[in-house]
Amino acid sequence: xxxxxxxxxxxxxxxxxxxxxxxxxxxxxxxxxxxxxxxxxxxxxxxxxxxxxxxxxxxxxxxxxxxxxxxxxxxxxxxxxxxxxxxxxxxxxxxxxxxxxxxxxxxxxxxxxxxxxxxxxxxxxxxxxxxxxxxxxxxxxxxxxxxxxxxxxxxxxxxxxxxxxxxxxxxxxxxxxxxxxxxxxxxxxxxxxxxxxxxxxxxxxxxxxxxxxxxxxxxxxxxxxxxxxxxxxxxxxxxxxxxxxxxxxxxxxxxxxxxxxx
Amino acid sequence: xxxxxxxxxxxxxxxxxxxxxxxxxxxxxxxxxxxxxxxxxxxxxxxxxxxxxxxxxxxxxxxxxxxxxxxxxxxxxxxxxxxxxxxxxxxxxxxxxxxxxxxxxxxxxxxxxxxxxxxxxxxxxxxxxxxxxxxxxxxxxxxxxxxxxxxxxxxxxxxxxxxxxxxxxxxxxxxxxxxxxxxxxxxxxxxxxxxxxxxxxxxxxxxxxxxxxxxxxxxxxxxxxxxxxxxxxxxxxxxxxxxxxxxxxxxxxxxxxxxxxxxxxxxxxxxxxxxxxxxxxxxxxxxxxxxxxxxxxxxxxxxxxxxxxxxxxxxxxxxxxxxxx
Numbered sequence: 001x002x003x004x005x006x007x008x009x010x011x012x013x014x015x016x017x018x019x020x021x022x023x024x025x026x027x028x029x030x031x032x033x034x035x036x037x038x039x040x041x042x043x044x045x046x047x048x049x050x051x052x053x054x055x056x057x058x059x060x061x062x063x064x065x066x067x068x069x070x071x072x073x074x075x076x077x078x079x080x081x082x083x084x085x086x087x088x089x090x091x092x093x094x095x096x097x098x099x100x101x102x103x104x105x106x107x108x109x110x111x112x113x114x115x116x117x118x119x120x121x122x123x124x125x126x127x128x129x130x131x132x133x134x135x136x137x138x139x140x141x142x143x144x145x146x147x148x149x150x151x152x153x154x155x156x157x158x159x160x161x162x163x164x165x166x167x168x169x170x171x172x173x174x175x176x177x178x179x180x181x182x183x184x185x186x187x188x189x190x191x192x193x194x195x196x197x198x199x200x201x202x203x204x205x206x207x208x209x210x211x212x213x214x215x216x217x218x219x220x221x222x223x224x225x226x227x228x229x230x231x232x233x234x235x236x237x238x239x240x241x242x243x244x245x246x247x248x249x250x251x252x253x254x255x256x257x258x259x260x261x262x
Numbered sequence: 263x264x265x266x267x268x269x270x271x272x273x274x275x276x277x278x279x280x281x282x283x284x285x286x287x288x289x290x291x292x293x294x295x296x297x298x299x300x301x302x303x304x305x306x307x308x309x310x311x312x313x314x315x316x317x318x319x320x321x322x323x324x325x326x327x328x329x330x331x332x333x334x335x336x337x338x339x340x341x342x343x344x345x346x347x348x349x350x351x352x353x354x355x356x357x358x359x360x361x362x363x364x365x366x367x368x369x370x371x372x373x374x375x376x377x378x379x380x381x382x383x384x385x386x387x388x389x390x391x392x393x394x395x396x397x398x399x400x401x402x403x404x405x406x407x408x409x410x411x412x413x414x415x416x417x418x419x420x421x422x423x424x425x426x427x428x429x430x431x432x433x434x435x436x437x438x439x440x441x442x443x444x445x446x447x448x449x450x451x452x453x454x455x456x457x458x459x460x461x462x463x464x465x466x467x468x469x470x471x472x473x474x475x476x477x478x479x480x481x482x483x484x485x486x487x488x489x490x491x492x493x494x495x496x497x498x499x500x501x502x503x504x505x506x507x508x509x510x511x512x513x514x515x516x517x518x519x520x521x522x523x524x525x526x527x528x529x530x531x532x533x534x535x536x537x538x539x540x541x542x543x544x545x546x547x548x549x550x551x552x553x554x555x556x557x558x559x560x561x562x563x564x565x566x567x568x569x570x571x572x573x574x575x576x577x578x579x580x581x582x583x584x585x586x587x
Contacts, residue, residue, distance in 0.1 A: 013302060013303040014303055014304075014305070015300055015303035015304060015555040016303075016304070016305075016555050016556070017554050017555055017556055054553070054554065059339075059340070060337075061337050061340065061341070061342060061499055061500075061549065061552070061553065062337045062342060062552055062553070063552070063553065063554075086337075100554065102554065102555060105303070225332065225333070226332075226333045226334070226335055226336050227335070228335045228342060228344065228549075228552045229294070229295075229551065229552045230552075231296075231299055231300065231303055231555070232296055232299030232302070232303075233293075233294060233295050233296040233299050233300070233320075233551070234293060234294060234335065234344070234346065234552065235293075235320075235329060235334070235346050235349045236334045236335030236344055236346060237332070237334070237335070238329065238332055238334065238349070239332060240331075240332075244328065245328055245329065245349070250299065
């Protein structure tokens with residue numbers, strides 16, 4: 001059965017657990033960038049895929065699905081936001097800690113043949129777009145990113161990103177332009193044929209979807225869902241799509257922007 | 263786990279679940295593990311390396327079901343609540359996929375669901391007809407059925423297993439449709455779990471499995487509205503284990519020598535041994551499958567150690583210890 005998990009590109013899903021040492025941990029307010037030594041995950045991964053991370057300690061049952069923030073050589077990185085008990089515990093991981101990680105899992109952002117890319121992120125949904133920007137830039141694509149955040153605290157995540165052409169908006173006007181990511185999009189001069197990649201909260205996805213159709217563009221979206229297994233078994237993470245209910249962990253998390261119904 | 267003693271090779275973990283010989287007592291709880299999904303995410307041959315002694319697939323119904331609206335699952339203190347709603351492609355599409363996992367090395371107990379005796383029997387009749395005509399090697403080793411009369415998340419809240427008469431009607435219709443081993447999976451959402459158990463056995467079931475999930479509710483912390491799309495769901499995980507043990511003990515006491523599959527929050531080998539001590543023949547692992555790919559191998563190794571450390575020659579020697587006066 002080896003290799004039959006290919007959906008996009010040459011990445012492959014992998015359910016087995018890797019015991020990964022934290023090689024770097026950077027804290028940005030309620031966020032942490034965790035670099036993990038995970039050669040076997042890094043080797044298979046592609047932008048858009050995620051990993052299931054076991055929360056260390058007693059009292060946590062389900063693993064947390066976290067998208068790949070980067071992957072190169074022997075390391076992967078995760079951008080984690082302290083949102084609930086489990087993710088808060090993950091942001092407190094320190095260099096030398098060992099954490100159990102399964103992955104890479106799920107579908108990847110298609111990138112083949114893309115020359116102009118617009119990356120639209122909202123909140124912690126920006127996380128998978130760094131890895132995507134790295135891969136697109138390495139392939140010679142022209143990459144522009146527009147990120148929106150709720151407020152100053154949420155915008156602390158910006159400090160984790162190294163995307164050359166990145167504009168930021170906050171709803172409270174504390175960082176970047178005052179407004180939503182849609183205000184940023186309206187101000188952009190987007191080349192025809194640009195591929196849109198989006199990840200963020202549901203209202204943002206809906207707005208980006210409308211904007212993309214209006215501009216006559218096509219694109220992809222990475223969705224988030226509460227998950228139990230992360231490996232296609234439990235059907236807990238389904239979303240409604242034009243193709244019916246699909247699993248975010250299995251058919252997703254990356255879907256065509258025109259097939260989701262946010 | 264590196265400080266664990268090497269497993270004692272003389273410890274016999276094999277059990278007989280009715281006519282089904284199991285290499286060890288652990289099976290998966292229906293709906294928590296999909297062999298094809300794992301095979302797609304595994305470097306080796308998962309169908310050969312399948313860790314459980316038998317495979318219980320996700321419940322199949324006569325017609326396709328789209329399941330419940332999301333969200334469908336979340337974590338609760340020491341537990342998991344879900345309301346999937348028996349999403350499945352229907353028995354005909356399900357049968358069409360059997361060839362893809364025909365090489366599975368373990369015996370299979372097919373979980374069957376429905377809203378009426380006719381629907382349950384239709385699933386079994388369709389599968390029996392297919393098995394009878396299938397060339398060797400094109401279908402997995404189906405040895406029996408588990409009648410899921412206990413899903414708490416189906417439309418209208420209908421739970422056949424809460425009604426002994428309705429349970430007997432379903433079991434009777436299925437008994438007429440197959441000569442294979444027939445388990446009935448009981449709901450814990452009743453006053454006396456032995457009543458439906460007696461009804462199932464009286465109508466021809468060969469054994470019982472219990473418990474399915476406890477009907478439960480979790481609220482969205484911000485809105486104080488039900489979190490799940492189905493409003494209510496079924497609770498599983500360590501939170502339910504003590505209640506599940508009590509119910510397995512009650513059923514084992516009421517129906518001695520009846521093949522029993524015990525389940526409810528099994529996370530360790532000791533948990534599994536406790537279900538056996540309460541009278542279970544075999545033990546199903548559910549929520550633990552969500553914690554890691556390696557959970558079944560770990561639980562099995564722990565069970566082997568627990569049995570050996572207590573000086574039992576076979577796992578069967580531990581069966582029913584908790585029931586003794």
